[in-house]
Amino acid sequence: MTLRKRLFWLFAPLLLLALGLTYPLSQSLILSRFDRQDAALLSAEAEHLQVLLAHTLARNLDLVQSYAKWDESYELLRGQQPDFARQHMDPEALRRINFDFMIILDLQQHIQVEQWLPPDLPDLFALDTAPPDSHAGLRNGILELIRRLLDNDHREGSRGQLVVIGGVPLILAMSDISNNQDSQPSLGTLVAGHFIDNERLRQLSSQINGTLHLLPAGQRQDDWQLLAAADAANLNRIRISPRQLSGDNRQHLHLLLSNSLDEPQLTMELSRERQLYQEGQKAIAIFLGQTTAIGLAVWLLIYLGLDFGILRRVMRMHREISAIAPDSNRQRIGDRGSDELGRLAREINRMLERLERSEQRDREVLDAIQDGYCELSAEGRILATNRALCEMLGYPSAEVLGQSFETVLHREDIERARTQFRLARESGEHIRFTSSFRHHDGSSRFYDTRFSLIRDNQGNFTGYRGILRDINDQVTYQNQLLDMAYRDPLTELGNRKAFTEHLKQALEQAGKINGHLALLYLDLDRFKEVNDRFGHDVGDSLLRTVAERLRGSLRQPDGAYRLGGDEFTLLMPGGTATTANALAQRILTQLREPVAIGALSIDFVTPSIGIALFPEHADTADSLIKAADSAMYTAKQKRNQACLYRPSSLSSPEQSG
Numbered sequence: 001m002t003l004r005k006r007l008f009w010l011f012a013p014l015l016l017l018a019l020g021l022t023y024p025l026s027q028s029l030i031l032s033r034f035d036r037q038d039a040a041l042l043s044a045e046a047e048h049l050q051v052l053l054a055h056t057l058a059r060n061l062d063l064v065q066s067y068a069k070w071d072e073s074y075e076l077l078r079g080q081q082p083d084f085a086r087q088h089m090d091p092e093a094l095r096r097i098n099f100d101f102m103i104i105l106d107l108q109q110h111i112q113v114e115q116w117l118p119p120d121l122p123d124l125f126a127l128d129t130a131p132p133d134s135h136a137g138l139r140n141g142i143l144e145l146i147r148r149l150l151d152n153d154h155r156e157g158s159r160g161q162l163v164v165i166g167g168v169p170l171i172l173a174m175s176d177i178s179n180n181q182d183s184q185p186s187l188g189t190l191v192a193g194h195f196i197d198n199e200r201l202r203q204l205s206s207q208i209n210g211t212l213h214l215l216p217a218g219q220r221q222d223d224w225q226l227l228a229a230a231d232a233a234n235l236n237r238i239r240i241s242p243r244q245l246s247g248d249n250r251q252h253l254h255l256l257l258s259n260s261l262d263e264p265q266l267t268m269e270l271s272r273e274r275q276l277y278q279e280g281q282k283a284i285a286i287f288l289g290q291t292t293a294i295g296l297a298v299w300l301l302i303y304l305g306l307d308f309g310i311l312r313r314v315m316r317m318h319r320e321i322s323a324i325a326p327d328s329n330r331q332r333i334g335d336r337g338s339d340e341l342g343r344l345a346r347e348i349n350r351m352l353e354r355l356e357r358s359e360q361r362d363r364e365v366l367d368a369i370q371d372g373y374c375e376l377s378a379e380g381r382i383l384a385t386n387r388a389l390c391e392m393l394g395y396p397s398a399e400v401l402g403q404s405f406e407t408v409l410h411r412e413d414i415e416r417a418r419t420q421f422r423l424a425r426e427s428g429e430h431i432r433f434t435s436s437f438r439h440h441d442g443s444s445r446f447y448d449t450r451f452s453l454i455r456d457n458q459g460n461f462t463g464y465r466g467i468l469r470d471i472n473d474q475v476t477y478q479n480q481l482l483d484m485a486y487r488d489p490l491t492e493l494g495n496r497k498a499f500t501e502h503l504k505q506a507l508e509q510a511g512k513i514n515g516h517l518a519l520l521y522l523d524l525d526r527f528k529e530v531n532d533r534f535g536h537d538v539g540d541s542l543l544r545t546v547a548e549r550l551r552g553s554l555r556q557p558d559g560a561y562r563l564g565g566d567e568f569t570l571l572m573p574g575g576t577a578t579t580a581n582a583l584a585q586r587i588l589t590q591l592r593e594p595v596a597i598g599a600l601s602i603d604f605v606t607p608s609i610g611i612a613l614f615p616e617h618a619d620t621a622d623s624l625i626k627a628a629d630s631a632m633y634t635a636k637q638k639r640n641q642a643c644l645y646r647p648s649s650l651s652s653p654e655q656s657g
Contacts, residue, residue: 375466
């Protein structure tokens, strides 16, 4: 970010802090209070809706009781009022008391008298999308529900509730039938009710300050509270949901109504505008807008003062500093002011002089050291080298700069170097590894390489700094010593030490993969006679010829070793009795051929071979060697034979070939 932008944003945190504090304070102190008032108004409307339902139930129940606690109704069930329905339950009478049906049942729940005056099917309000198919289906559903209610309410007198039949909500009122004084035992039940059609739903909605929707009964939630009944005669259990918000504009809650059997009947969704909350938002928005405008005006005035007083001069200094290139000498800043910026310009000029002297000194030191030096970017590209590094690798400086370090490594060493660089970056520690580098002429030389991390002033990783030391002569000498330690000088086969280590490694590898290993022990018959008759020089020549023929009989990764004298061993990873015997037969064939040494032709020296298998015969190195040695001695008894080891407890070693 430029200095101009930094100065422009200098007062942004203060302005944002003031506005940021004002907004949450207004939310917590003002809007939250308005929101609580909106919630209280919504809860009050829910209670008002409950009262309206209770009044409707009470009114219906009073009308039902006026019919049920009446001598005429009582006499009907005693069989003394045969003309009761025509006189007291005609359609006009039902219409006057606002009932859609009335039914009288005896104690056995048989219908004695009934009258139906339901609305037309299209006028009925259905919770589902389609109205019911027929009035008969509604009647049967109502009668079935009435009988279930009577079977489960223990005939506890008068009651009223809102129920749903076939997706149609209706108000149901029931009362026991007795005489005018309610002094006689009940002889039956009078049931009456009316459907909540579209017109009645509109009347109910008009009495509340909000929007009312009737929905199918949903599942009960654990956080819904049970409302106390507004009227003791109301058997509906009402559970109210927590308030829910629909954005910033509306709020709603749900009332779940259950019948006296505690069966969910329908859900009433009551919603209304969050008027107080919205008005509070508007007032706060106006206040914040005015505050922001004042803050921005002050901010702009301060910025203009800084721009004309400081920024233009600083920008000129910035252009001069940006024009200073790495290879430019004696280029300086031209500001000669006597204030703070002028003193800053003079200090920068002195710093440039010191930096030029330091860079020259560093370059001379790096070019004077004998070890190679380089700097790499974070991606591994060469950024700088000294003279020694270019001479060690034979590359001109211009050819390697900007190239990846992988260009001077062999393919097999690249992944190892990447791993070392990654570990150094993750751990923050120096790395050291020895690797062969590709010389410009195509040859390879070994170098000891040490790399450390380069970090900027903030401690951020920016690249690597490395030192290369030529250890090619040392590595060559070490390889020669290692080769001498593990190779028989006469035959150039592996010696006893190499055999011991390679056998151990082969056994471990075979054990890990549940594989096989064959060990062949070979001894030359009548070899001592060659030394006694022709001398040790001829014997040594014979041993070299045998070693050469063994190498010609083997395949990788089989290995041949000379343990000393005329004793040889062969390791055959994956070898079985069949493959080991085949190898032994090839060796027998090769070594049966006469050996020509000068004018001599030696044809009486033959091999004896013992074979032992892992894991069939032994599972350790010592026991496998003993088994092969035992089989070899058995083969020597007959000469020019190959024998497979068999434990003496079972049988003697088996002769092969």
